[in-house]
Amino acid sequence: MDRKEFLNVKRIVIKLGTNVLxxxxxxxxxxxxxxxxxxxxxxxxxxxxxxxxxxxAVGLGKKKIGLSSTDGVALKQACAxxxxxxxxxxxxxxxxxxxxxxxxxxxxxxxxxxRKKYLSLxxxxxxxxxxxxxxxxxQNDTVSxxxxxxxxxxxxxxxxxxxxxxxxxxxxxxxxxxxxxxxVDGLFDSNPKTNPDAKLISQVKGVTDEIRALGTDASEGGRxxxxxxxxxxxxVTRFGGRVLIANxxxxxxxxxxxxxxxxxxxxxxxxxxxxxxxRWIGYATNIFGKLIxxxxxxxxxxxxxxxLLPIGVIGVVNDFKRGEVISIHDENDVEFARxxxxxxxxxxxxxxxxxxxxxxxxxxxxxxxxIITRDNITIL
Numbered sequence: 001m002d003r004k005e006f007l008n009v010k011r012i013v014i015k016l017g018t019n020v021l022x023x024x025x026x027x028x029x030x031x032x033x034x035x036x037x038x039x040x041x042x043x044x045x046x047x048x049x050x051x052x053x054x055x056x057a058v059g060l061g062k063k064k065i066g067l068s069s070t071d072g073v074a075l076k077q078a079c080a081x082x083x084x085x086x087x088x089x090x091x092x093x094x095x096x097x098x099x100x101x102x103x104x105x106x107x108x109x110x111x112x113x114x115r116k117k118y119l120s121l122x123x124x125x126x127x128x129x130x131x132x133x134x135x136x137x138x139q140n141d142t143v144s145x146x147x148x149x150x151x152x153x154x155x156x157x158x159x160x161x162x163x164x165x166x167x168x169x170x171x172x173x174x175x176x177x178x179x180x181x182x183x184v185d186g187l188f189d190s191n192p193k194t195n196p197d198a199k200l201i202s203q204v205k206g207v208t209d210e211i212r213a214l215g216t217d218a219s220e221g222g223r224x225x226x227x228x229x230x231x232x233x234x235x236v237t238r239f240g241g242r243v244l245i246a247n248x249x250x251x252x253x254x255x256x257x258x259x260x261x262x263x264x265x266x267x268x269x270x271x272x273x274x275x276x277x278x279r280w281i282g283y284a285t286n287i288f289g290k291l292i293x294x295x296x297x298x299x300x301x302x303x304x305x306x307x308l309l310p311i312g313v314i315g316v317v318n319d320f321k322r323g324e325v326i327s328i329h330d331e332n333d334v335e336f337a338r339x340x341x342x343x344x345x346x347x348x349x350x351x352x353x354x355x356x357x358x359x360x361x362x363x364x365x366x367x368x369x370x371i372i373t374r375d376n377i378t379i380l
Contacts, residue, residue: 001203001266001268003260003262003266004260006242006244006266006268007177007257007258007260009048009176009177009242010047010048010049010176011048011049011051011129011173011174011175011176011177012043012048012049012050012051012175012176012177012178012179013050013051013052013053013166013169013170013173013175013177013178013179014036014040014050014051014052014053014179014181014254015052015053015054015162015163015165015166015178015179015180015181015232016036016052016053016054016055016056016181016248017055017162017180017181017182017183017248018055018056018058018059019182019183020032020181020182020183020248020249021033021054021055021056021059022056022059022063027063028060028063028090030090032248032249033090033091033094034094035251035252035253035254036181036248036254037091037094037095037097037098038094038098038252038255039252039253039254039255039258040052040095040100040134040254041095041098041100042255043254043258044100044132044134045098045100049129050134051125051129051134051135051137051169051170051173051175052091052134052135052136052137053137053138053162053165053166053169054087054091054136054137054138054162055138055162056083056087056138057079057080057083057084057086057087057138058076058079058080058083059079059083060082060083060084060086060087061078061079061080061081061082061083061084061086062079062083063083064082064083064086065079065082067079080140084106084138087138088102088104088136091136095134100132100133100134101131101132101133101134102133102134102136103128103133103134103135103136104136104138105121105124105125105135105136105137105138106137106138106139106140107121107137107138107139107140107165108139108140109286110286112168112172112280112284112285113284113285113286115280118172118280118284121172122172122173125169125172125173126173129173137165137166137169138162139161139162139165156286156287156327161228163180163228163229163231163232164228164231164232164235166178166180166232167231167232167233167235167236167283168235168283168284170235170236170241171235171236171239171241171276171279171283171284172276172284174239174241174276175236175241176241176242177241177242177243177244178232178233178236178241178242178243178244179243179244179246179254179257180229180232180233180243180244180245180246181246181247181248181253181254182229182245182246182247182248183247183248183249184226184245184247185200185246185247185263185264186200186201186202186245186246186247186263186264186265187200187201187204187211187214187226187230187245187265188200188201188214189201189214190214200265201265202262202265202266203265203266203267203268204233204265204266204267204268205268205270206237206268206269206270207230207231207233207234207237207267211230212227212230212231212234214226214230215227215228215229215230215231229245233245233267235279235283236267236269237267237268237269237270238269238270238272238274238279239269239272239273239274239275239276239279240269240272240273240274241269242266242267242268242269243266243267244257244264244265244266244267245264245265245267246263246264246265247263247264250263274378278378279378281325281338281339281340281376281377281378282338282378282379282380283378285324285325285338287325287326287327287338288318288319288320288324288326289316289317289318289319289320289324289326289327289341289345290316290317290318290326290327290328290329290335291308291313291315291316291317291326291327291328291329291341291348291352291371291372292313292314292315292316292317292329292330292331292333293308293312293313293314293328293329293330293331294312294313294314294331295330295331296312297309297311297312297313298330298331298336300312301328301336301337301374301377301379302336302337302379305374306374307369307370307372307373307374307377308328308339308370308371308372308377309355309356309369309370309371310348310351310352310353310354310355310356310358310359310370310371311353311354311355311356313348313352313353313371314331314352314353315352316345316348316349316352318345319344319345319346320341320344320345321344321345322341322342322343322344322347322367323340323341324340324341325338325339325340325341326338326339326341326372328372328377335380336379336380337377337378337379337380338377338378338380339372339376339377339378340372340376341371341372342367342368342370342371342372342373343363343367343368343371347363348371350362350363351363351371352371356369356370
């Protein structure tokens with residue numbers, strides 16, 4: 001796919017990482033931030049819809065009160081509270097200069113994991129875009145309880161960094177393009193920090209296991225790294241969206257990109273076109289429990305698009321309610337799918353290993369023949 005076709009898009013999510021929002025001294029990179037604002041305003045006035053997912057609140061708060069580190073959850077959350085107002089004031093003043101309205105939205109895991117909140121958020125974001133506003137989204141570190149609540153220690157959280165958050169926003173809004181701006185030039189065939197001969201990969205079709213293996217962890221000051229960016233790209237390309245990872249420190253990088261300069265790595269969507277509901281099941285929910293299935297059940301789900309029947313389940317882990325999304329693992333405890341469960345964990349423990357026609361006898365009632373029906377399963 002050539003660059004012109006790739007960038008022929010209407011709805012764009014732009015994610016700005018912590019390290020592009022500050023300079024080498026850790027101070028706010030004002031000129032760079034205002035260049036982003038100028039470029040985004042130009043896109044909006046050209047008729048495109050732009051959603052901005054931004055990091056930086058914790059770093060700004062830390063700098064403002066003179067801390068050298070933010071060890072400890074409570075301190076990090078306090079810094080986020082201090083820095084968020086500073087971060088938003090920069091954006092609001094900047095967009096005001098170009099007569100573009102900015103709207104602040106702070107999100108936690110539950111805003112995606114709870115279906116009603118998820119749908120309400122989508123409605124609000126769509127209305128803001130219809131009004132020509134730029135939604136500015138950040139993780140609400142100040143009120144997130146995942147790190148504090150011991151009962152949630154085993155939970156698989158739907159997002160823990162803004163790379164995944166930006167992918168979830170792109171998925172929720174059926175965005176055409178996710179543009180991730182970080183302090184790296186794109187995806188390389190090996191780690192450029194350790195291999196001076198590493199080569200930039202300009203285009204990727206689908207995010208395979210081989211591509212994911214090229215990911216590295218976060219640099220100092222950030223939470224993500226290439227690994228989380230590749231996971232974000234994997235989600236977006238599964239529903240037909242496009243992803244571009246580029247160096248946000250390139251002067252006027254957004255303008256350069258949309259002027260078709262060969263910057264960064266393009267991720268081309270595959271032909272899967274995962275539905276909105278399947279996306280939500282697979283990626284946007286907090287996972288509290290899991291089922292372990294035998295090899296026959298795994299094969300039926302992966303290769304025959306079958307429902308998960310009680311006879312194929314060999315283990316139930318943790319407690320969950322009927323209607324929640326749970327994880328599906330194989331006999332080696334490797335997760336390969338997720339789905340909405342038709343029975344709570346206690347009932348599942350009673351019926352696993354039985355045929356479907358025995359559910360009524362065991363439980364005294366029967367909701368479904370399957371523990372998870374095939375329409376409510378997302379293969380990962």
